[in-house]
Amino acid sequence: MTELLCQTDSYLKEFDAKIVSVDAESRAVVLDRTAFFPGGGGQPCYFGLLTVNGTEYVVTKVKKKGADAFHYLGEDIDLPEIGATVRGMIDWDRRYQLMRTHTGMHILCGVVFRDYGALVTGGNMDVLKGRMDFEFETMRGELVREIEEAINIEAKKGYDVKVAVLPREEAFKIPDLIRTKINLLPEGITEIRTIEIVGLDLQADGGTHVQNTSEVGKLRVADYKSKGKINKRIYIEVE
Ligand SMILES: [Zn+2]
DSSP states (O other): OOEEGGGTOTTOOEEEEEEEEEETTTTEEEESEESSOOOBTTBOOOOEEEEETTEEEEEEEEEEETTEEEEEEOSSSOOOOTTOEEEEEEOHHHHHHHHHHHHHHHHHHHHHHHHHOOEEEEEEEETTEEEEEEEOTTOOTTHHHHHHHHHHHHHHTOOBEEEEEEEHHHHTTOHHHHTTTGGGSOTTOOEEEEEEETTTEEEEOOSOOOSBGGGSOOEEEEEEEEOSSSEEEEEEEEO
16 A cells, blocks of 8 residues: 555655565556655646666656556666665656646636536646536636636635545535535545635545645636537636
């Protein structure tokens, strides 16, 4: 099992860990703890470096399998051994851009629910761009600029972004969480991590975020698409 350090400290750039298993075929190592986000919930994984006894390995992908985070190593050099101590370093630029993008997407969710009552049904993102799907029957072209203006006003207000981990029962009592469909979470999950943009949005979420919405920067509604009578997709970009 890999402890995900990025879930409680998304600003952690470097960390020490131990290799608990090695998969030679896929050139992957599992660590006991990591600051690499393994991807999930629409957010891509982090990249970076692992240093083991002076040898540097480029981390080309990180993926969670069960409770383990697999770190895929790029170079065609001998793999490190089980039990070895590693120093991990995250590619800060990519990571910070993903954090800003992810928080920007939650600002969009919060605004679209507050102003139009539309629920989010899904989303996906990459560095400095993302898309969100809403049950948003009244979405039309004229709203694009209105939404863009509103999300930039909210970003600039500088709301704190808070992370919490709640027992499942407690989380299910929060009406704002229910609207983001936590009831779809698998039965076995006993704790639910939440991301709150205090005063704007609250969601069950496993991803990484900035601490304050003022860090997000300028947001642009790049496009929108009708995916049927009710379902609408909104694309955003972060400058
Ligand atoms: Zn999210």
